[in-house]
Amino acid sequence: MPPVRVLTVEGATVTFGGRRVLDGVSFSVEAGEFVGLIGANGAGKTTLFRVVLGLLKPSAGTVRHLGRRVGYVPQKVAIEPDAPLRARDLVALGLDGERFGVRLPSRSRRERVDRMLEAVGAAAFADARVGTLSGGEQQRVLIAHALVGQPSLLVMDEPLANLDIKSGHEIVELVARLAVEQDLAVLLSAHEMNAILPHMDRVVYLAEGRAVSGTTGEVIRSDVLSELYRYPVKVLDVDGTVVVVGGHDVKVR
């Protein structure tokens, strides 16, 4: 049985004021797959996400979703420290925050929220105001918000951009674990790819509006990346961990 494609993008083209931001982008994400969307700033990652989320209609091409809904985690949220919104309130909005009308609290809803908070390691600060949490803690709460509705695809926009190395690795490991546990495909954008390399099944590389897609082994190579970035990039093996570094003065000792 062929794997289910939860997301198929074919020939997506987006033009802003005469400039082609996306130019015939095609790639797909299969069920349970961890896909990294890599590209320099301004390469069109955010635009591609807006297309995938259905917020922007491409001028040409198609986007097809299969399976359950899509969960979305933004890069960050701007919530003031004294805003009266606990972590559990934000996660509860993940159940049906888009619906109109009054919803009375119920035991089963509370249990689902508690289970989700537990799963992302946020139980300890479930009753804290979201605005007082650290970047990594907020990221966990946002992931819980996105996953509590049991989507089949999780889309994350630069989740590591505002995190230190430790929190970044923890978040990636958390997402990789949840992906297996919840039968979830992940599409995650990043310009710093080292943290996601160990978990990434496939890479979609975006440059000047065009996409190249391949397995991690095909794309994460010194020659391929240097060609894509048009800049010297080396893929190194450091004590069994693959790392990507850029720059003219990179020397392998």
Place this chain on the structure above:
Amino acid sequence: MTNAWLAGSLVAVVAGVVGFFVVLRGATFAAHGVPLASFAGAAGASVVGVPAVVGLAVFSPVAAVAIGLLGRRRRSDVVTALVVAAMLGLGALFLSWTVEYASEIYALLFGEVLGVTGTEVWLSAALTGAALLAVATLYRPLLLSSVAGEVAEARGVRTARLELLFLVLMAVVTTLAVPVVGTLLMFTLMVGPPAAARAFVRSPLAAMAASVGIALVTVWLAIALAYETTWPIGFFVGIAGAAWYVLARVVAARRR
């Protein structure tokens, strides 16, 4: 006197509830702008000889929609300021045409809760009911879009449309509250109590309830004191709004 208590209480309830979202969304400037702009409506009403509330009911939604639509793709604070400036200019012109006594203009600016009639109380009750129903209907998408607009959009919430609906809701509250507390002090009630409430509780519904409670106490105190002292009610509402906030900051600082 009973009418004053009833009208004041209705205003406090609706301002406390809608104000929760005003503060959460950072829309305090619009909450100040819509009532100010509605002043032109009240002044215009006196020119053509209809009750001020009719002018408010017409002009405050116009101002709200103008702020909402024009501010979509531009700096919304600049748009708000210019809409308010244009409307106040219009208000000045209307005033020059009227033969109203200065005291009535003063009442429009600073409120005249002791002069509220029975009909006005019924009208207030109907508008309060409509506003509360609207908040209950919009509650979840409005909450989500207030704290995480991008996430709300990704879930299919039409955030721009919601913003417009919220501004119209503010216009309804304006129509309701301006005859009681006046255009200048209207936003005191929509900002002071909800901002203070945040220091005391952590969840959205509790904050809304606390905001209503604080607004009610403010209005009741202000009416009682205005009655006793014959000082303007606006003085007490304005001072209390700021005082609550100072108290809340002190509480928040001690907790840390």
